[in-house]
Amino acid sequence: xxxxxxxxxxxxxxxxxxxxxxxxxxxxxxxxxxRDEAIDGWPDETIWIHWGEIKQVVVETRRLDKExxxxxxxxxxxxxxCYVEYDxxxxxxxxx
Numbered sequence: 001x002x003x004x005x006x007x008x009x010x011x012x013x014x015x016x017x018x019x020x021x022x023x024x025x026x027x028x029x030x031x032x033x034x035r036d037e038a039i040d041g042w043p044d045e046t047i048w049i050h051w052g053e054i055k056q057v058v059v060e061t062r063r064l065d066k067e068x069x070x071x072x073x074x075x076x077x078x079x080x081x082c083y084v085e086y087d088x089x090x091x092x093x094x095x096x
Contacts, residue, residue, distance in 0.1 A: 008051040023051040
């Protein structure tokens, strides 16, 4: 897991940060950009600006080849390279 536990959803991108202070500062920077652009009205993207702490991430939890699928009774489709499952896991205490 990356050391970046915080994020900011800005006008054009999502950025990741090591501290809450950095994420909040980025959100404030994005909001200031919107203020500067608001001469003829606020940009529509303004309402999407937010920041927060990442609590869970999606990780691959299972990968099976054709033989593994057959053993477990999972239908393996011809256009697959492999069968994969993902789950949300807590970021707390997780190492990358």
